Amino acid sequence: MKLLLAVFLGLLAAVSSSPVKSLERDFVVYSSDLVKKINSMNTTWKAGPNFAGETAASVLDRLSTPGLSLEKAPKAHLQVTHGRAGAPPAEFDARTQWPHCPSIGRVPSQGRCSAAFAHSAVGAITDRHCITYPGLHWNFSAEDALTCITPTVLNNG
Template sequence: MTTPLQHQLLLLIILVFTCASAPQATKAAKSIPDPQLTIEEGDSSRIIQDDIIKTINKHPNAGWTAAQNPYFANYTVAQFKHILGVKATPHSLLSNVPAKTYSRSLMLPKEFDARSAWSHCSTIGTILGQGHCGSCWAFGAVECLQDRFCIHFNMNISLSVNDLLSCCGFMCGDGCDGGYPIMAWRYFVQNGVVTDECDPYFDQVGCKHPGCEPAYATPVCEKKCKVQNQVWLEKKHFSVNAYRVNSDPHDIMAEIFQNGPVEVAFTVYEDFAHYKSGVYKHITGGVMGGHAVKLIGWGTTDAGEDYWLLANQWNRGWGDDGYFKIIRGKNECGIEEDVVAGMPSTKNMVRNYGSAFGTAIV
């Protein structure tokens, strides 16, 4: 046992040792990095790589051409990953979502392009730009719905990505940090979506929000039109329903043929950023994330390769003037297993467009 004097001396020694060693400990300690500022190893490198371009263009069975796409000239891997905003949809959200199928007796053309099939609908051929925001899930949905308003109601309207992106909230996901395509369509059923004129994605003076600069942030939901004489609720356009389309290529083609473009989600690899022309199939590079686009048609190349025709929202500087083709019938990158859509509704349209549209559909 220690005496009281020995005990005091022991405490004094511990105190002196602690004080003497504290400054050294402070110097050696490393600050905990902010997770928002941390970039994964390699993510600060450029997404466009000469090695990938050479690999694709030398590959005997690639079937497509890679190039230095100007749209991603200054993008890092981290920035590229961020714009791939499709989150994996929880099975619980899909359990009660119907999947449409079509009779095999329905005859379909060997080639189809929604732009020419409904040539009066200018929105089908419009290529947009999502900026640095992971809003592809919202773009794909809004673009398809506005196309279908033209196809079924002969209305050329541009609907608001910003409304869906900023106002759907947790129901759809995380705004510029990604979302669920099927929930975007459910938002159309429950809340509708205003026109782009009422709530534009970009300000009139140029690209101000939600992410032309890498310091992206989801826009705030204001629920008021930027045009002073327009009323938010009066500018809403709705969908009757929200559904999936069966993954069989025949069902997907039948849906497009009868009702118009559909929204599809697929897995993006590094080589996809380099796409320029031809029928894409994954050749090289790692997984970057999930992306949603608009599927507008199909066809077969002279070499006999079946393909899907899709419109991207990375402006016309990327790919084949903003479009791309991907191999059809092989579920390439999961392109055929996550197809969603909905039918346009006349709800709210009697008030705004007259009685020609009949009774509102709830």
């Protein structure tokens, strides 16, 4: 997830500071250099190329939602109704806190689907359901959350 965030922020910075033409040319080199740098750390996880064979423009297109306008979005007025519970713990691992929940810690692949919002929301719902109702394991499906969305909205992902 950190890798995807780093790639996205890198692409965002590149788009805002250079024309798309140079971004197209530098995309493959940047991705390759990032993979090499991560793999040079010699961890148990190995990075690989993401979006192989795609252009930077096609990746950015799939990471956006057509017709989305933040100006038209309703503004939320949030109000804090509770105080701070104190300092956060030095360590916290939800997998050990709720070992009876197999969904916690599982990271499903969403493949080429650009609906990360649905996958993350459904994952959180599944985890919270398991925590609230121990022994009642139910895996909610991102597919259910996406039944009303056409492939065009998700950039054919």
